Amino acid sequence: MASTAAVPFWRSAGMTYITYSNICANLVRNCLKEPFKSEAISREKVHFSVSRWVDGKPQKPTIRSDTPEV
Amino acid sequence: MAMAALRREGRRFVPLAYSPTPINAIRSTLAPTEEQVGLGVRSISTQVVRNRMKSVKNIQKITKAMKMVAASKLRAIQVRAENSRGLWQPFTALLGDTPSVNVKKNVIVTISSDKGLCGGINSTSVKISRALHKINSGPETESKYVILGEKGKAQLTRDSKNDIELIMTELQKNFLNYTQVSVLADDILKNVEFDALRIVFNKFQSVVSFLPTTATVLSPEVVERESEAGGKIGDLDSYEIEGGETKSEVLQNLAEFQFSCVMFNAVLENACSEQGARMSAMDSSSRNAGEMLDRLTLTYNRTRQASITTELTEIISGASALEG
Numbered sequence: 001m002a003s004t005a006a007v008p009f010w011r012s013a014g015m016t017y018i019t020y021s022n023i024c025a026n027l028v029r030n031c032l033k034e035p036f037k038s039e040a041i042s043r044e045k046v047h048f049s050v051s052r053w054v055d056g057k058p059q060k061p062t063i064r065s066d067t068p069e070v
Numbered sequence: 071m072a073m074a075a076l077r078r079e080g081r082r083f084v085p086l087a088y089s090p091t092p093i094n095a096i097r098s099t100l101a102p103t104e105e106q107v108g109l110g111v112r113s114i115s116t117q118v119v120r121n122r123m124k125s126v127k128n129i130q131k132i133t134k135a136m137k138m139v140a141a142s143k144l145r146a147i148q149v150r151a152e153n154s155r156g157l158w159q160p161f162t163a164l165l166g167d168t169p170s171v172n173v174k175k176n177v178i179v180t181i182s183s184d185k186g187l188c189g190g191i192n193s194t195s196v197k198i199s200r201a202l203h204k205i206n207s208g209p210e211t212e213s214k215y216v217i218l219g220e221k222g223k224a225q226l227t228r229d230s231k232n233d234i235e236l237i238m239t240e241l242q243k244n245f246l247n248y249t250q251v252s253v254l255a256d257d258i259l260k261n262v263e264f265d266a267l268r269i270v271f272n273k274f275q276s277v278v279s280f281l282p283t284t285a286t287v288l289s290p291e292v293v294e295r296e297s298e299a300g301g302k303i304g305d306l307d308s309y310e311i312e313g314g315e316t317k318s319e320v321l322q323n324l325a326e327f328q329f330s331c332v333m334f335n336a337v338l339e340n341a342c343s344e345q346g347a348r349m350s351a352m353d354s355s356s357r358n359a360g361e362m363l364d365r366l367t368l369t370y371n372r373t374r375q376a377s378i379t380t381e382l383t384e385i386i387s388g389a390s391a392l393e394g
Contacts, residue, residue: 018326044249
């Protein structure tokens with residue numbers, strides 16, 4: 001690692017800049033007032049399924065989702 | 071004289087009417103409007119043609135509807151894709167886009183669609199990914215795949231199973247948004263080691279033309295190395311850095327954010343291209359269905375007229391046989 005001095009707290013906690021900015025964006029969205037707030041929350045929904053492959057074999061896929069599975 | 075001619079005609083048609091037709095036994099399950107055929111089939115049954123015409127017409131309706139749906143989805147997503155282009159343009163202005171960079175670990179991110187019936191865009195993406203893989207695998211370099219979308223997965227698992235790192239599917243369940251793409255990008259960053267990421271997608275130029283593109287994002291260490299070497303990235307030192315962070319800090323943040331922005335744009339453009347390709351595929355398929363329907367109608371009319379003529383000649387020959 002190139003820099004060892006004064007790493008910001010979130011990087012030493014293991015987050016990337018992307019996660020950091022997403023959390024900040026989430027905080028900003030929660031500050032909105034009602035009609036805009038639900039629109040903004042709906043813009044934040046995440047759903048996908050990811051599976052790692054090791055040595056040419058797929059592992060079990062995990063689904064990362066904000067909407068609960070029915 | 072005419073009577074003799076008709077008698078001759080009658081004799082020619084009589085065997086046709088009374089021939090032992092084994093083919094009929096198999097076809098007896100079809101409707102009774104079927105003609106008797108044998109001794110060299112000269113016409114097909116009208117019922118069969120009518121069934122085909124009905125199914126071709128249904129297919130034409132379905133493909134027309136799919137085209138309309140794709141057109142409306144395209145309209146919605148095209149605006150967002152064009153607006154998202156502004157996200158990565160400052161990055162390219164700052165850090166440059168260097169597809170020819172020579173690094174040890176390449177990761178090829180192939181973006182494809184989950185659903186089919188969208189023309190050839192997925193095949194072109196996979197073709198380019200394979201070509202990139204070939205170019206970049208030398209004695210000391212290696213390249214791995216990260217695949218987004220079912221269609222890319224289906225094609226690449228056939229021959230490159232050992233080079234796949236991650237596969238992500240079911241991306242379009244919700245409306246595409248930046249949060250989802252950034253979570254994907256985060257996953258890739260955390261799970262895959264890379265020196266350079268090459269994102270392969272179809273850039274949307276117009277409804278009928280899609281350009282397969284590669285966007286290159288370098289990891290922060292490589293950016294530092296390139297900046298020592300000079301060139302466009304070497305001008306980074308002329309920028310002032312605020313906030314008490316070191317240059318490598320800033321570069322790391324920038325590289326991650328650049329990856330996320332480029333991915334967002336790539337996913338949106340690919341979705342646009344998918345809808346556009348589906349529109350043109352469905353359009354050409356409805357046109358083909360229309361042509362097929364015309365041809366079938368001609369065959370149907372010909373068959374119908376032939377059967378009427380046959381019946382008439384049978385009647386006439388029967389009548390003339392009675393008289394003569």
